[in-house]
Amino acid sequence: MAIHIKKDLNIDRFQLIFMEKVCIFCGQRPYNKTKEHVIPKWLIELTGSPKRYGFFGYYNEDKGPKEMHLSFNDFTFPACEKCNKTYSDLEAKTKPVILELLDEKPLDGKDINIILTWFDKVRIGLWLGSLYYNNILGINPNFYIDQGTFSRDRMVLIYKNKPIKKRLNFIGVYHAFQMHPICFTLIINNFAFTNVAKNLLLSENFGLAVLQEDIIFKRGGAGIIKKGSQKISYPLVDFNFEKNCTEFYQPNLSDYYSKQIFSMINDEHREKIFISKSSKIGNIFYHRDGSLIKYPTKKNRSWVPPSFDLPFLEFFRIIGMQSLQIQNHYFKKKSIIFDPKLSSEFKKQQQFALKYNNILLERLEKRDFEEFG
Numbered sequence: 001m002a003i004h005i006k007k008d009l010n011i012d013r014f015q016l017i018f019m020e021k022v023c024i025f026c027g028q029r030p031y032n033k034t035k036e037h038v039i040p041k042w043l044i045e046l047t048g049s050p051k052r053y054g055f056f057g058y059y060n061e062d063k064g065p066k067e068m069h070l071s072f073n074d075f076t077f078p079a080c081e082k083c084n085k086t087y088s089d090l091e092a093k094t095k096p097v098i099l100e101l102l103d104e105k106p107l108d109g110k111d112i113n114i115i116l117t118w119f120d121k122v123r124i125g126l127w128l129g130s131l132y133y134n135n136i137l138g139i140n141p142n143f144y145i146d147q148g149t150f151s152r153d154r155m156v157l158i159y160k161n162k163p164i165k166k167r168l169n170f171i172g173v174y175h176a177f178q179m180h181p182i183c184f185t186l187i188i189n190n191f192a193f194t195n196v197a198k199n200l201l202l203s204e205n206f207g208l209a210v211l212q213e214d215i216i217f218k219r220g221g222a223g224i225i226k227k228g229s230q231k232i233s234y235p236l237v238d239f240n241f242e243k244n245c246t247e248f249y250q251p252n253l254s255d256y257y258s259k260q261i262f263s264m265i266n267d268e269h270r271e272k273i274f275i276s277k278s279s280k281i282g283n284i285f286y287h288r289d290g291s292l293i294k295y296p297t298k299k300n301r302s303w304v305p306p307s308f309d310l311p312f313l314e315f316f317r318i319i320g321m322q323s324l325q326i327q328n329h330y331f332k333k334k335s336i337i338f339d340p341k342l343s344s345e346f347k348k349q350q351q352f353a354l355k356y357n358n359i360l361l362e363r364l365e366k367r368d369f370e371e372f373g
């Protein structure tokens with residue numbers, strides 16, 4: 001759980017709540033403030049004119065909600081100079097990997113790891129960016145990019161379509177995502193990446209632990225877990241998805257969960273799943289012929305997914321619907337909230353966010369849509 005609720009929610013009156021100007025990476029008041037592009041400049045340039053506008057949801061007007069269009073280049077968030085430098089190293093490592101990927105070149109496990117880490121950065125960056133510009137639910141984030149990478153299970157589904165003109169879309173960065181930044185999709189030219197990350201997302205079917213119940217507190221949440229089977233079973237996740245893709249999975253544990261889980265599993269299983277005996281970071285696995293195997297450390301092209309042969313909007317529609325359905329799936333899972341006030345606010349937010357997703361799903365279903373970002 002990623003949120004705590006700042007104030008009473010009045011969903012009849014769209015209320016824009018401005019977030020404090022903190023650093024997108026560390027969450028502290030930025031020292032030597034710089035601007036971080038939530039969507040990196042190299043990616044904006046790779047996919048079209050840097051001056052073009054994107055649709056970034058809705059914002060409040062006295063007369064009601066209004067669409068917000070921002071130039072990609074202006075979609076920025078404050079950051080410390082020091083943090084900005086650290087993460088520009090990640091961008092520098094990511095750019096060549098994404099370029100190789102778009103060219104369907106051989107990739108190794110390290111490359112996939114870079115991609116997954118970068119998706120953590122982009123996903124949390126989009127989440128914080130969307131709250132910074134458009135926080136009508138009054139959500140106060142309780143973690144930032146630093147705390148959101150390498151500490152939870154993550155996966156990416158890579159889809160390929162026939163070659164098309166340059167494109168950049170992100171799908172699913174709406175109110176459900178603002179409440180739980182678990183799943184979003186990024187489309188880069190003819191590839192789509194559905195990224196899902198969450199504590200214990202993969203732990204049950206990696207045989208590590210079974211989540212029995214989620215508990216939500218005012219500042220975050222925790223799950224009650226019991227011992228896992230110590231066997232890997234496929235599928236790893238309990239939502240449906242279009243299988244015409246390459247599936248990458250990496251189990252990662254936070255300090256909180258690793259303490260409990262490592263006391264419940266044997267060394268053999270621990271060594272199979274994690275990169276070393278003492279690590280909380282998992283190996284990169286991918287799905288091949290009905291089972292899960294470690295992705296080879298040598299560069300290879302086995303990652304290249306089969307191709308769709310669809311007009312772009314149809315490809316967008318299928319992958320877009322799937323992203324919203326995955327969000328709804330995790331959104332409806334039962335949680336325990338002891339505080340009655342928190343519980344009723346949470347329910348109101350949830351209803352609003354689900355309603356919004358369902359309206360979009362209906363539009364996609366009926367093919368009554370224009371491309372939205």
Ligand SMILES: [Zn+2]
Binds near residue numbers: 025026028030079080
């Ligand atoms: Zn910082």
